[in-house]
Amino acid sequence: MNALAQAASPIPSAGILWNKLLEAIRQEGRQYALQWLDRVRALEVRDNTLVLGVPDRFFRDWVDDHYRSLLEGHLARMGDGLVSVAYEVVEGLVVEGTFPPTPTVKVSVGRPSRLNSRFTFSTFVVADSNQLPAAAAQAVSDKPGHHYNPLYIYGGTGLGKTHLLQAVGNHIWEKDPSQRVVFLSSEQFTNEYVESVREHRMTDFRRKFREECDVLLIDDIQFLGKREETQKEFFYTFNTLYELGKAIILTSDTVPAEIPGLEERLRSRFTMGLMTDIREPTYETRVAILQKKAVAENLHLPDSVAHFIAKHIQKNVRELEGALVKLSAVHSLTRQPVTEEFAAEVLRDILPAQHAVDVEAIQREVARFYKVTVESLKEDRRHKALAHARQVAMYLSRKLTKSSFPEIASRFSKDHSTVISAVRKVEGLRESDPTVKRELAELELRLGGH
Structure with a gap:
């Protein structure tokens, strides 16, 4: 021709x-x-x-x-x-496949690499601070790829994001061992990508993450920022799995918009499903976590000791669990009774040092609790939420310090009559509003009050 x-x-x-x-x-x-x-x-x-x-x-x-x-x-x-x-x-192209699709043959294998069998939904304490991400993770694990795809869970260090991520993987695999679950951190994904490029094994790399993956679980996705080549590869991996209806769950310490150096096309894809945050556990939740962990450790934990630890370790679930593991280990070796005094001695290197509270410390803690700035507590803005935070800070300053009304007023750039009014209002709310009562109890615990 x-x-x-x-x-x-x-x-x-x-x-x-x-x-x-x-x-x-x-x-x-x-x-x-x-x-x-x-x-x-x-x-x-x-x-x-x-x-x-x-x-x-x-x-x-x-x-x-x-x-x-x-x-x-x-x-x-x-x-x-x-x-x-x-x-x-060709717009509206309808393709009649030349060949029928070839079914993928899956075989049952051992527990996926890096998954820890201890991290399950049954060992995760659900509370107001994590109820939505826990429910979403459970929904994804029941029907991978059908709900909230991708699921993006964010929050501070040690609050349970990795626990939930692994619980999803464990639940899916235990229900159907043929499901190919891939769990790793973004750092590990980057390292595998770099190694594959160096050793000319990109075909194997892509097969692992695109062809041989039904569920992709990536921890600490924020470390993908500023890594242009890895982001490009992850972008194509994400698109492939998403197109095939495979489940994608990501965790991060912040929302996609605040990850430095993250490409816009990845930001948009991370927000296509459900974004939900895990907040710091309340006092009651911390006690519940300790009690549940104690059962798992076969440790008899008196309520007074659980409350003692929860009072002093306030921000990090991982630190709570670490404290209990150490307490259990020392108890098993020494057979000493688990009392508050015993806990204080064993955990003296873990428990934060106690300092005398002052107005400035109260302002910082209240601002962090209500997610406002210390400067805004001293301004004249009358926004309802901000006014409430300011009044609570004044109330706690009066209750937990020896400062006079005029001294407190000077720290807030107000006159002493404003402080008196704020104290009286919060005292009334404490008696009539259960939410305010819980807020004050939590803040006093964080500040070392009684």
């Missing part, structure tokens, strides 16, 4: 060439590639180029980025004079 005749090849000829090409790829066992290429339609042969119809620009860019060299390599070996492929976006 001369060049002119080849350039004018009708669509059936292009279709026959495409079928031969797909069959060659199938013989190589590249089933994952076929999940994409089976959705492509051969349009025509034009100037030694096989023109392929694709449904949209994203699909075109993905196929071109990942499979151009594969396609053109097979075309060259077929000996039909074709040397390249080109694409045309």
Whole structure:
């Protein structure tokens, strides 16, 4: 066939060439590639180029980025004079797959790498501070990929994000061991990517995270920021899994918008599902965590000791659990009774040092508790939430310090009558409003009050 005749090849000829090409790829066992290429339609042969119809620009860019060299390599070996492929976006393209989809064969394996069997939903204490992320994680684990995809859980260090992430993986695997669960941190993802590039094993890397993954669990995704090449690879991994309906759960210490150096296209994808935060545990929650952990450790923990530890360790679930593990270990070795005095001695290096509270410390703690600034507590703004925080700070300053009304007033840039009024109002709310009563109790515990 001369060049002119080849350039004018009708669509059936292009279709026959495409079928031969797909069959060659199938013989190589590249089933994952076929999940994409089976959705492509051969349009025509034009100037030694096989023109392929694709449904949209994203699909075109993905196929071109990942499979151009594969396609053109097979075309060259077929000996039909074709040397390249080109694409045309065909809106509303409906592809009748040349081959029926090949089912993926899954085998039952041991517990996925890096998953710790101790982290389950049954060992996670659910409270107001984490109720929504816990419920969302449970929903995802019951029907992976159907609910809240992706699920993005954020919050401070040691509040239980990793526990929930692993609980999802453990629940899915225990319910169906054929489910391929991949759990790792973004740091580990980066290290595997760099190693794969260095050792020319990117095909294996992509197979692991795209073809052989049903559930992707990434811890501390914030460390992906500023790593441009890793972000690019993760972007394509995310898109592949999302398109295939695979579950994606991410944790971070902050929302996507506040991750430095994170590409906008990743920010937008991280927010496509459900974003939910884990807050610091309340006093009651800290006590419940200690009691549940004590049962797991086979430790008889008197209520007074649980309250003692919860009073002094206030911000971090991980520190609570670490304190209890140490207490249990020393008790098992010495057989001393678990009392407050025993706990104080064993945990003296863990418990924060107690300092005399002053007005400035109260202002800082109240501002952090209500998520406002210390400066705003001293301003004249009358926003309801801010006014409440200011009045609480004045009340606690009067109750927990020896400062006079005028001295407190000077710290807030107010007159002493304003402080008197605030103290009286909060005293009334403490008696009539259960929410305010709980807030004050928590703040007093954080400040070392009684």
